[in-house]
Amino acid sequence: MKTKYIDLIDQTYYFPQEEFTLDKNQLLFHGIDLMKLVKQYGTPLKFSYLPQISNNIQKAKKWFAEAMQKHNYNAEYHYCYCTKSSHFSYVLEEALKNDIHIETSSAFDINIVEALKKEGKLTDKSYVLCNGFKRDKYIKNITRLINEGHKNCFPIIDNYEELNLLQEGINTAFNIGIRIASEEEPKFAFYTSRLGIGYKNIVPFYNREVKDNPQVTLKMLHFFINTGIRDTAYYWNELQKCMKVYTSLKKICPSLDSLNIGGGFPVKNSLAFEYDHAYMIDEIVNQIQMTCKEADVPVPHIFTEFGSFTVGESAGAIYQILYQKQQNDREKWNMIDSSFITTLPDTWAINKRFVMLPVNRWNDEYERVLLGGLTCDSDDYYNSEQHMHAIYLPKYRKDKPLYIGFFNTGAYQESIGGFGGIHHCLIPQPKHILIQKDHEGNLVTELFSPQQDAQDMLITLGYNSEE
Incomplete structure (x- = not known):
């Protein structure tokens, strides 16, 4: 027995x-x-x-490289680390050995970015994507970073007031992204994410606030859903809705060239855990390429913001x-x-x-x-x-x-x-x-x-x- x-x-x-x-x-x-x-x-x-932090980063880079080569995807992939998963210096220092970029979510994240730049672990060429609801200290820190020459700092606009608040402090031309307020899975107690701007409102917002604004250039559309990147009808439906916004926006905004699909790769939580990362990445790249081809627009550079996937395991x-x-x-x-x-x-x-x-x-x-x-x-x-x-x-x-x-x-x-x-x-x-x-x-x-x-x-x- x-x-x-x-x-x-x-x-x-x-x-x-x-x-x-x-x-x-x-x-x-x-x-x-x-x-x-x-x-x-x-x-x-x-x-x-x-070492496992570097291992997972290199795995993701490999999966995206293979998918882009398979589909002749004519754009770049950029891996960003979502700092809110763990802000510790040993995590950032290990992750940054792998030629990656940073996604921030609050004011003090910018102080961390500045500390890393002083140590030579980040440069002005590194992308710093500033997500989250921005007020006071966060706005001031972002404006300071951009005013000091960090051209690849992209504030991701979360609501209608943020752009004006940023313009008041920034004394140079700067790039932005816009976050889509995705619709949540039916099991949620609310229908739409509190973060970002609604699907139907993004093009009007661009036309009203950005199109003829000489100081601001729209470079990125940001898409993220709470359930993460999973092989479900809900995820693929939301990605398609995002791509419709991207292609519509691209036709009137030539500077738009990047799509941020956020984070959400699951972390192994059982010996029975099964998740085909390579398949999911291959299909995401394929879906983006097909939608752009149908709309006759160039494919975007793809950004991800993996936090738990980077450091969890x-x-x-x-x-x-x-x-x-x-x-x-x-x-x-x-x-x-x-x-x-x-x-x-x-x-x-x-x-x-x-x-x-x-x-x-x-x-x-x-x-x-x-x-x-x-x-x-x-x-x-x-x-x-x-x-x-x-x-x-x-x-x-x-x-x-x-x-x-x-x-x-x-x-x-x-x-x-x-x-x-x-x-x-x-x-x-x-x-x-x-x-x-x-x-x-x-x-x-x-x-x-x-x-x-x-x-x-x-x-x-x-x-x-x-x-």
């Missing part, structure tokens, strides 16, 4: 997989010995495997199972040495799924469990609502510590949960490890931030006691 955890995985999924392999009864992630990390740094810990979190509580005849609670609300807030806020696997003891018998965090909040848990299926882990044994990992957690978790500062029930923020490769390809680890201690929290809370 097959009762070991490895047997369960073998009969349920294709395993091993590209990033997940085994060394005896211990899990490796991209060849990283996770138990070695645990022994060196302890738990709870978070880690970022920086580079990171993970490791916890120890501290104790098991048998609450009734069916439910066993494995208690982790941290909090889901604190360290993986998307599991708590939107029931987001991550790949969850034990780090050790794969040859032990397994059991069905629930996972609980340390806070006193009843919502601090991870179970089959978030997970793809019921959660099975090697059986809890007090004399054999069990460690579990959550993988592909690199996007948004620090931004939503907050890095540093105060967390729910004063659960400390775990230590964070950076994993890089040296020139010889050897893995090198570095402590990015230690685990938060009591004194840090007391100072933040105003208890400036001296010990």
Whole structure:
């Protein structure tokens, strides 16, 4: 009878997989010995495997290059990183090694851009696409960047007032984009995105505000939907509607030469995850080309703004199972040495799924469990609502510590949960490890931030006691 955890995985999924392999009864992630990390740094810990950021960028570039070559697509592709997914310097520095560009969404993003330019990691030739609802500080920062010579900074117009606000501060000619307010999937509680300008209003807005404006040149149309790039009738219908606006606009606006299809590539959230990135890109390129050919207009340069896809699959979190509580005849609670609300807030806020696997003891018998965090909040848990299926882990044994990992957690978790500062029930923020490769390809680890201690929290809370 097959009762070991490895047997369960073998009969349920294709395993091993590209990033997940085994060394005896211990899990490796991209060849990283996770138990070695645990022994060196302890738990709870978070880690970022920086080479995976470059890997995903290069994959996307390859897929677009192959699709454009196949369809004789006579324009360029530009990869932008959506900074709101993770603003950390180590993420930007790794991503920018790959000749990419930046998409911003708030005022302080521009300060980050300026810091990167001072360090020589961004230049005036780098595209900076400024999305989001713009007021006061964001407008001032954009105008400063353009006035200082960054010609490839494109404010993406989100509403009717932004253009006038920008013109008041910018003392030179500048380029803009316009964001389409796409219609949302029927399951949403509202019909149209709050971001951008409606399909029917874009051409009139161009004729009224941009066409005869000597200071402003329209270069880009921006298209994005909340559900992301998926092979659904809804996505293809919205893309076609976008292309109709693009071709109509192109016929009266010769300067328009770029289409930004936004982001939305999904991140692997289960060993059963299936998504054909190459097919989706091939079909997007094909659809854009066919629509332009029918309308007799040149094809646009294609921009993407991949955030989660860029950084999501580079990171993970490791916890120890501290104790098991048998609450009734069916439910066993494995208690982790941290909090889901604190360290993986998307599991708590939107029931987001991550790949969850034990780090050790794969040859032990397994059991069905629930996972609980340390806070006193009843919502601090991870179970089959978030997970793809019921959660099975090697059986809890007090004399054999069990460690579990959550993988592909690199996007948004620090931004939503907050890095540093105060967390729910004063659960400390775990230590964070950076994993890089040296020139010889050897893995090198570095402590990015230690685990938060009591004194840090007391100072933040105003208890400036001296010990």
